[in-house]
Amino acid sequence: MTATITAFESSPDRGQGLARDMRVRWALEEVGKPYEVRLLSFKAMKQPAHLALNPFGQIPTFEEDGLALFESGAIVLHIAEQHPSLLPDDAKGRMRAIMWMFSALATVEPPIVERSAAYLMEREKPWYAERLPMLDDRIRVRLTELSRHLGDSEWLDGAFSAGDLMMIHALRRLESSGLLKEFPDLEAYIARGQARPAYQRAFAAQLQVFAAATAGG
Numbered sequence: 001m002t003a004t005i006t007a008f009e010s011s012p013d014r015g016q017g018l019a020r021d022m023r024v025r026w027a028l029e030e031v032g033k034p035y036e037v038r039l040l041s042f043k044a045m046k047q048p049a050h051l052a053l054n055p056f057g058q059i060p061t062f063e064e065d066g067l068a069l070f071e072s073g074a075i076v077l078h079i080a081e082q083h084p085s086l087l088p089d090d091a092k093g094r095m096r097a098i099m100w101m102f103s104a105l106a107t108v109e110p111p112i113v114e115r116s117a118a119y120l121m122e123r124e125k126p127w128y129a130e131r132l133p134m135l136d137d138r139i140r141v142r143l144t145e146l147s148r149h150l151g152d153s154e155w156l157d158g159a160f161s162a163g164d165l166m167m168i169h170a171l172r173r174l175e176s177s178g179l180l181k182e183f184p185d186l187e188a189y190i191a192r193g194q195a196r197p198a199y200q201r202a203f204a205a206q207l208q209v210f211a212a213a214t215a216g217g
């Protein structure tokens with residue numbers, strides 16, 4: 001049975017690959033696993049059929065052989081565990097790659113998401129101009145630490161892994177913020193991820209969804 005994932009029928013990012021189905025698509029492309037995509041409107045995401053898959057009414061989800069998953073981290077981990085190439089073979093290296101996945105989701109991504117949410121929901125509020133530098137500084141702390149860890153290395157811990165995949169996608173959400181320009185090494189790290197053929201196939205596939213929706217009027 002071919003795996004099915006869910007994605008936005010019409011992504012607010014206009015096909016820039018910032019929504020989290022991109023992580024799942026990228027992981028599937030890295031391991032060479034075919035997949036189908038069920039596109040959902042915002043309304044459909046809150047209907048019982050989708051809530052049965054994800055109680056929080058969000059994308060992405062993953063279904064295969066009676067297994068239904070939500071949470072991009074859990075889905076990417078599942079894909080990585082089923083196929084070689086996204087996790088090292090040795091037990092310790094494998095656990096460190098999983099640690100980096102958690103780090104992307106639990107340490108690096110939250111202040112990035114908070115900044116995005118503030119922009120979306122508070123930018124007209126009188127306190128926004130005063131709050132933004134504080135949000136930026138919280139992100140700068142993490143970027144400084146990440147950059148120090150990365151040093152001259154190509155990837156976070158040896159070969160490219162699911163940890164890099166999650167980290168690079170989380171960092172991409174800062175593209176429009178200007179913050180990444182302060183960290184050319186992290187920009188180069190992101191670019192290395194984006195240069196991977198699997199990333200490019202995943203990006204093209206999700207862009208095609210936006211292009212088709214736009215062409216349809």
Ligand code: GTB
Pocket residue numbers: 011012013014018019020021045057058059060070071072073
């Ligand atoms: N922790 C969950 C995971 O990692 O899977 C979070 C899932 C999540 O946030 N899903 C979002 C969603 O379904 C889409 S990815 N939102 C609709 C809702 O909650 O009703 C977040 C996202 C959305 C849009 C952009 N963008 O346009 O740039 C970027 C990221």
